[in-house]
Amino acid sequence: MKKSIQLNQDNLEQIGNHIPVPNYNRTSETADIVHIGVGGFHRSHLAYYVHLLKNSGEASSLCGIGLREGDQNLHDIFKKQDHLYTLMVKHPDGKIEPEIIGSIIDFKMGTTDPEAVISQMAHKNTRIVSLTITEGGYNFNPTTGEFNFDNPDIQHELRHPNDPKTVYGFLTAALKRRRDAGLPAFTIMSCDNIEHNGDMARKMLLAFAETQNPDLAKWIAKEVTFPNSMVDRITPVTTPADIDILAQNSGVQDAWPVTCEPFIQWVVEDKFSNGRPAFEKVGVQFVPDVGPYEKMKLRLLNAGHSVMGILGAIHGHPTINACVEDELFAKYLGAFLDEEATPILGPIIGIDLEDYKDSLLERFANPNIKDSVSRICSESSAKLPKFLIPTIQENLATGGCIKFATLVLAAWCYYSDKQADQNGEPLEIIDAMQDELHKAATATSSDPLAFIRQESLFGELAENERFATTYTDMIQELYKTSEVKKLMRSLL
The missing domain is CATH 3.40.50.720 (NAD(P)-binding Rossmann-like Domain)
Structure with missing residues (x-):
């Protein structure tokens, strides 16, 4: 030494x-x-x-x-x-x-x-x-x-x-x-x-x-x-x-x-x-215009982090690399990136999106980084309206796939309500809106869309019939079983 x-x-x-x-x-x-x-x-x-x-x-x-x-x-x-x-x-x-x-x-x-x-x-x-x-x-x-x-x-x-x-x-x-x-x-x-x-x-x-x-x-x-x-x-x-x-x-x-x-x-x-x-x-x-690069990074890397972080937190994975080492999680992340995030991105000069997505999986899997899911989940009320929810909104407008991102929102509701993983272990919640999120999420038992009715975060998603139906089915199943992996498998 x-x-x-x-x-x-x-x-x-x-x-x-x-x-x-x-x-x-x-x-x-x-x-x-x-x-x-x-x-x-x-x-x-x-x-x-x-x-x-x-x-x-x-x-x-x-x-x-x-x-x-x-x-x-x-x-x-x-x-x-x-x-x-x-x-x-x-x-x-x-x-x-x-x-x-x-x-x-x-x-x-x-x-x-x-x-x-x-x-x-x-x-x-x-x-x-x-x-x-x-x-x-x-x-x-x-x-x-x-x-x-x-x-x-x-x-x-x-x-x-x-x-x-x-x-x-x-x-x-x-x-x-x-x-x-x-x-x-x-x-x-x-x-x-x-x-x-x-x-x-x-x-x-x-x-x-x-x-x-x-x-x-x-x-x-x-x-x-x-x-x-x-x-x-x-x-x-x-x-x-x-x-x-x-x-x-x-x-x-x-x-x-x-x-x-x-x-x-x-x-x-x-x-x-x-x-x-x-x-x-x-x-x-x-x-001259950074817009396409910004959108690529926010909708793929940052949103991908939140997908792994929130689902991983509910399951009990401690780090992002642990999530990606789980074959089901890696497959789910790939499906979200390919089927929901990529279709709403335009051409990006000098970037091969397939190579970029492959690099994300490699970076997330870095066993030496051990990025905690609690860090990734922190301040989700500021992150998801910028990283994930716009992808749902754009896919709703174009008839695209929304199921993978919608499950993340259902898991976020469960996370905010129970403040524990599916095994009952307490989660570290770090969010400026923690109290508001918890209050809205606890009303889910009487109103499945209670969490999504927070317009400051979700806009008018609760009024969209296709989203509301998809989300309601997921939230009811998640609350019934608490097994996020079961729902993930059903979507793949």
């Missing part, structure tokens, strides 16, 4: 005797990208791309921003580790490749020092403000797609523009300061799993700004660009075992490393307000 070395700037040279470390100077830089939402995915994706650029000699750096109380822990760890962290790439054959990433050079908390965050965004060197704030962070009604002005924090920001709480308050405060100082606008770049994520960010910010400051809204509409992007890299939650493995095998003591798969992809529209790093040098694909 190697003696463990604390990860920090002073120890980088020593750590470099064991694993790769940054080859660039981190001490005299000012960030040109400000990133809101420094979770595991950001650190395995955008921050990794910036790291690759810096290793190649390009000058670009990140300042992370936390806007939630829950970000304080990472802030404190980063401060201790000089904003360094380890990225552990896990290969299917069991090989783990750790590397120290140094592209994040600062981290500021909006909850404790909002002025520092506004100043960082308004700084003349900031060219891009990027986002991974999850689907729920965009503050829109999932059915209408309109901005939610009922949010108490939004109401506070409208009354107190100099005391921001949400991403919208901080963005408008910083953009106002730049406009007043005669500085160019920064680009707002969404890296979230939302179809047309840049368009959504633009729509939501302008809705907020038009109410808070109409003159500023006009300037934002004219000067700020919001490129759409498609991002992809499976990044499981870090476990205590990951921390131990890193210390034992590589001799590095890192309080919060990040694990990920080898696959990485980023497709972006090339429209930036104030320049951008040369990301194409490290494999980023710039295209």
Whole structure:
């Protein structure tokens, strides 16, 4: 066992005797990208791309921003580790490749020092403000797609523009300061799993700004660009075992490393307000229209994850790879991808969909990743209206197959009602709408469509006769037997 070395700037040279470390100077830089939402995915994706650029000699750096109380822990760890962290790439054959990433050079908390965050965004060197704030962070009604002005924090920001709480308050405060100082606008770049994520960010910010400051809204509409992007890299939650493995095998003591798969992809529209790093040098694909790539990824990978996660949770599978190792689950996922998701996708330049679907099954089956079904099922109320339900709606409109996705919704109802798997083992439910979901699901015994009548999630699906009949048959059978595999077999 190697003696463990604390990860920090002073120890980088020593750590470099064991694993790769940054080859660039981190001490005299000012960030040109400000990133809101420094979770595991950001650190395995955008921050990794910036790291690759810096290793190649390009000058670009990140300042992370936390806007939630829950970000304080990472802030404190980063401060201790000089904003360094380890990225552990896990290969299917069991090989783990750790590397120290140094592209994040600062981290500021909006909850404790909002002025520092506004100043960082308004700084003349900031060219891009990027986002991974999850689907729920965009503050829109999932059915209408309109901005939610009922949010108490939004109401506070409208009354107190100099005391921001949400991403919208901080963005408008910083953009106002730049406009007043005669500085160019920064680009707002969404890296979230939302179809047309840049368009959504633009729509939501302008809705907020038009109410808070109409003159500023006009300037934002004219000067700020919001490129759409498609991002992809499976990044499981870090476990205590990951921390131990890193210390034992590589001799590095890192309080919060990040694990990920080898696959990485980023497709972006090339429209930036104030320049951008040369990301194409490290494999980023710039295209005129990212829409087809977004739709492919959301409807195949993200929806496929939810199909496995929710059905797997009910059956009792703990991880996504355990689901795919189950022959019935793998066959079911393939049928969903082939018969329901693929038919509603148009042509995608440069992509062979059959190869892409085969790669998904291989990635999901990676035994070294062990992505938990609880992570995949978390915040399903924000995910399914974007990943899965539109596929049902489009197939209903065209007469296409809906049975595989409909069973997932029935299983989600059971999951939300029982909050346990079919063996009675309790499930970890992580969802902002947990109480509403549970209340609606518990009414299923008296009204089979009670769960689907939540229009904010399902729109008018309950009024569609074909869907209602299919769903009702499934929910009644699932509640009668609790055996999700029996229903899965019946559909294949």
